[in-house]
Amino acid sequence: MNFPIEAHVNVRAIASSLIREVANAGLGKRDVLPFWFGEPDEVTPQFIRDAATEALDRGETFYTHNYGLPALREALASYVSRLHHAVSADEILVTSSGMSALMLASQALVGRGDRVVAVTPLWPNITSAPRLMGAEIVRVALELRAAADGNPQWSLDLDRLLAALTPATRALYLNAPNNPTGWMIDAAGQQAVLEHCRRHGIWIVADDAYERLYYPETADRQGSLVCAPSFLDLAERDERVLATNTFSKSWLMTGWRLGWLVAPRLLVPEIAKLIEFNTSSAPAFVQYAGLEAVRHGEPVIAHTLARFRRARDFLIGRLRAINGVQAASPPGAMYAFFRIEGMADSLAFCKRMVVEAGLGLAPGAAFGPEGEGFVRWCFAADEQRLADGIERLRHGLRILRGTD
Numbered sequence: 001m002n003f004p005i006e007a008h009v010n011v012r013a014i015a016s017s018l019i020r021e022v023a024n025a026g027l028g029k030r031d032v033l034p035f036w037f038g039e040p041d042e043v044t045p046q047f048i049r050d051a052a053t054e055a056l057d058r059g060e061t062f063y064t065h066n067y068g069l070p071a072l073r074e075a076l077a078s079y080v081s082r083l084h085h086a087v088s089a090d091e092i093l094v095t096s097s098g099m100s101a102l103m104l105a106s107q108a109l110v111g112r113g114d115r116v117v118a119v120t121p122l123w124p125n126i127t128s129a130p131r132l133m134g135a136e137i138v139r140v141a142l143e144l145r146a147a148a149d150g151n152p153q154w155s156l157d158l159d160r161l162l163a164a165l166t167p168a169t170r171a172l173y174l175n176a177p178n179n180p181t182g183w184m185i186d187a188a189g190q191q192a193v194l195e196h197c198r199r200h201g202i203w204i205v206a207d208d209a210y211e212r213l214y215y216p217e218t219a220d221r222q223g224s225l226v227c228a229p230s231f232l233d234l235a236e237r238d239e240r241v242l243a244t245n246t247f248s249k250s251w252l253m254t255g256w257r258l259g260w261l262v263a264p265r266l267l268v269p270e271i272a273k274l275i276e277f278n279t280s281s282a283p284a285f286v287q288y289a290g291l292e293a294v295r296h297g298e299p300v301i302a303h304t305l306a307r308f309r310r311a312r313d314f315l316i317g318r319l320r321a322i323n324g325v326q327a328a329s330p331p332g333a334m335y336a337f338f339r340i341e342g343m344a345d346s347l348a349f350c351k352r353m354v355v356e357a358g359l360g361l362a363p364g365a366a367f368g369p370e371g372e373g374f375v376r377w378c379f380a381a382d383e384q385r386l387a388d389g390i391e392r393l394r395h396g397l398r399i400l401r402g403t404d
């Protein structure tokens with residue numbers, strides 16, 4: 001009777017969060033400016049909160065259908081159809097967060113030994129989901145190159161990605177705009193990837209969490225809503241494309257845990273079975289809040305987009321003015337992911353920044369080995385706070401370089 005007490009090997013293989021490790025290093029320290037987590041800094045708008053409390057007052061406290069409230073699925077179908085190609089409610093499932101949508105996609109599509117390709121560096125949860133199911137992850141790294149204007153820019157070598165997508169590949173996981181780099185795949189790249197995956201029967205799991213946090217220099221689609229290109233623009237109905245999304249970022253709803261996915265119709269009842277075993281459904285009153293957000297939330301997105309664009313430009317400008325910092329201006333999402341010359345251990349660096357400068361950043365290594373040498377800064381914050389953070393970074397760098 002001396003059996004080891006241990007979780008399944010797939011669980012043990014997952015590392016705990018390096019961002020948390022940095023945050024823990026700052027525990028007990030009161031004056032820390034935290035930019036480490038990926039979270040908008042504003043509270044959920046009042047009209048969305050009101051919808052939840054009204055739903056509770058009406059007694060919306062019961063299970064809903066595994067698929068989600070019919071009204072919410074309809075509203076999401078018309079929202080997605082406004083942004084991308086036409087989808088119907090029977091292609092939509094409501095999930096208890098974007099993370100849950102990613103986990104459900106992995107449970108539905110991958111199993112032990114399956115080859116899964118991911119474009120990296122990447123928010124680690126995206127690859128952890130298929131790894132928990134036993135998949136082998138093949139990473140294709142973005143590169144930081146000098147753009148025509150001399151500034152660095154993240155880019156993907158498309159040929160390398162296509163070469164990694166062998167016929168034996170089960171799925172491609174692609175997040176664009178990407179967390180942490182903000183990198184965006186262009187429509188031509190998407191078309192090439194889609195055609196290649198079609199030819200070989202490879203699933204595309206597209207994480208569109210930041211599609212509305214997109215800052216094109218010129219609005220690509222005149223008069224329409226700002227939205228990053230998605231595989232949902234190009235894919236045909238019922239092909240091997242599964243898109244996951246979340247209410248967290250667009251409508252400032254991180255703590256509500258609400259998301260959705262768009263899937264081929266034959267897959268929808270299969271994933272609904274999995275929802276039964278995970279959460280059974282998202283909470284009813286949370287779904288009513290989501291309904292209000294989808295129906296009336298465009299001004300929230302417009303406000304957030306304008307704010308974050310200003311914050312991005314401010315932060316990137318300030319970072320580039322620091323000696324030895326290389327920062328690309330991200331076309332989407334809400335992070336600066338920048339290199340600091342001479343910094344080889346991002347975890348140790350971020351811990352020291354918390355302790356010695358009161359600055360909370362996420363270590364690049366948290367996003368995979370390709371992220372080493374970089375740090376991530378979430379710029380969803382007021383300018384004054386960002387300016388204070390920059391002062392702390394300058395101070396911290398002086399201490400580390402011994403010039404203080």
Ligand SMILES: Cc1ncc(COP(=O)(O)O)c(C=O)c1O
Binds near residue numbers: 038178245257
């Ligand atoms: C790329 C990406 N996808 C999905 C999510 C999931 O968001 P949530 O689980 O809050 O819906 C996040 C959250 O940070 C993210 O960065």
